[in-house]
Amino acid sequence: MTTTQEFWLAGRRASGEAEFEVRHPHDGSLVAKVSVPTDAQVEEAVAAAAAAVPVFAATPAHQRAAALDHVAKRLAERTEEIARLITAENGKPIKWARGEVGRAVSVFRWAAEEARRTNGETMRLDTDPGGTGRYAIVRRFPRGAVLGIAPFNFPLNLVAHKVAPAIAVGAPIILKPAPATPVSALVLGEILAETDLPAGSWSVLPVENAKMPALVQDERLPVISFTGSDKVGYQIMDSVPRKHVTLELGGNAAAVVLADWSSEADLDWAAGRIALFANYQGGQSCISVQRVIADASVYDRLVEKVVAKVRAQVTGDPSDEATDVGPLVDENAAKRVESWVEDAVAKGAKVLTGGSRDGAAYAPTVLAELPADAILATAEVFGPVLSLHRVEGTEEAFAAVNDSAFGLQAGVFTHDVQTAFRAHRELEVGGVVIGDAPSYRADQMPYGGVKDSGVGREGVRYAMDDFTFEKVLVLTGLDL
Template structure:
């Protein structure tokens, strides 16, 4: 690669800010380049440096947008079978390198190696689903003669790609959530500028490398690593960007929405998931599911269990079993098989959770299990008697902490469960179909899991928020529809 510039096509030149170095993590038109500024990616368990990545700036933004525009013009009519082949090939390569991907995920996020391996298999599934939907993206005929004046007209509509899509992904599922944006966007024929999480960009970079190895045309995906604060405003506000798809926190989402201007937005902004456990439920199944749902991925899970409402008749039994199972979870090095809980993304987040728990306890909550921090590791924690005004209840905890509440009135409990601004999933455990239907109808969420944890997700199902977080849907088939527009063809046969 030349030291200062690489010629792209006849009209686009990409220049780096300095001589190329080994931290070439900015991708523009098929070339990985570096930048003057770099940042370290840290293993939060021992604070060791995993890698250095380049920090993009506004010049890189302009180059990436121009590259993406040109790639879209070249490839928007690429046959769907070719798009599908690229995505299927990438899925196969991801599975062939499963352990490599899993190690990367675990190192950069703190997620246990077991959970990381599951994420890799889900990523492959997401890519395969995207490949399938690429060849299923069809429109329908329109009955123009269904209204007076439409006689002798025939026609149809089809789904067309939007153009350049900016995809901004979080750290907690750095591989599969990147796949959930890249897969559908590419299946529909769009080009993408990917901004992976600044804390955990390495898995997403590997995914893009695999897509390129599988035949992805140059410029179809461009990657900007580094600090969003340095270039995100220029990126999302560009009139050449047709859509911004973002997964992350409310504060950043609000900034993106203000800067984006008139364009399509899809956002998943987190949640505070409630679970209701009835007297007639299978208590062992409910406890097992809730423990897993509370602490999977160190609790850094937007649909993880955060509040559990247990009917009074089984509350003491449920609580005892929940404490017992939680106490058995092993905390430590995320790369060691057998450890259930690794570190949080960084020590700052662990200290935040520690402060939230201490605040609740100081105001009368009972610490049932956990409540211990060791560096970035926060031990799986459960409390009861937590005040409704505490952050652990009214905000998204995004950590390995859950609060238990006994209840006797289901209607009041549903009202409490709904008393949050952002929601995605809820859950109910019951043997009564009428209760299941009542709770499913009345919980103000976008998905209800019956006799399952709120954190269950199939990558094919529609996924997104309710209430203030209701801004589009993921789930491959549904994301593809978000990333296209309909185009109508109508022929007047009398002409």
């Protein structure tokens, strides 16, 4: 018999009157039963967060840093257990789940370091006559309690990117995990409960999506950090124009292979990285490779290599150490991907490999000659599907990257440093990766996009800036 998992209300365990089931995407087996907070319990959590704002902001840096260090240590100690939970609730292969835990460890470690060294800045004001005897101290303070809304695709690490920066700056946070994958966040709650963080400074509430608008609208939560679809993200932003909202949304990331990346070794590397990162989370990553834009001089050779590398991806049971590509998060997600590929084929695209569904699993797929009016040409597939596009020269390649409503990251395979700087200047994205796929992310760097890919940045220090505001203290009558 499966025990119902409790949630975390203002730092303590609690259970509601209802529950829901979390099932394994691979075989449908029951992973957990999760208790759902009542409206009264949600209100209690919000009230506790609001009350904790001045208390948490006043905690010494060493206390917050010690709590973050403890979380990093305990996550590392429980890596295998938590990785298997991630695989069970999300369906990602175990080797990728272990990598996710490792990344979350780093996020909390970096947050501990940033909590210790966030000192603000000083400036003398007597650079003008009117500032004689004046000196300014600029420090950052929390904007208030944070509502963190996390997605299913990285159920621990993207939770970490909301919780760790909030703790680092002393901002209470109410975390809403994705309904499909709440278990990892609840385990994180177990670890947070081992710290001496103030009561009310954090809650993990697996509330139903239907109740999210009330939380979004609550004025006691002036900061919202959302990761998910562009449709939902901009609905949130539009509904609360006076709140500080950060959005990490979708993408249809492009990998550009230019003419100078032409040796067999070059193309082997590019093909391998493209195949790997088009499929590595079942394609369920905002920076998965979705479009491959290749110069005509290398296109034919690259296509052959990409197809071979994609076919070599091992699919199957995500708990198997050999599996590269597991199922999507549920069967409906796989059916949507299937329908988009069918739409593309009906409009003239050619399937070079893949193109089939088995339950919640969709075979790694490569398309060529994708027509511009296909859904896949403009939308984020969030599945293991990539399309190949032939272009003539760098200018046409970069124009193709920018011909998108999204702008999260792009990868450019080139040896030319001038072209690298040109890509950085011209590509309408939040990040450019040279010599690799667009899917590279270091968790300490600023991460986010432009256009429909969102506003604000993740990456510990950058999220800390989003959760705080500058306040100036001017000292007068000083003998400088």
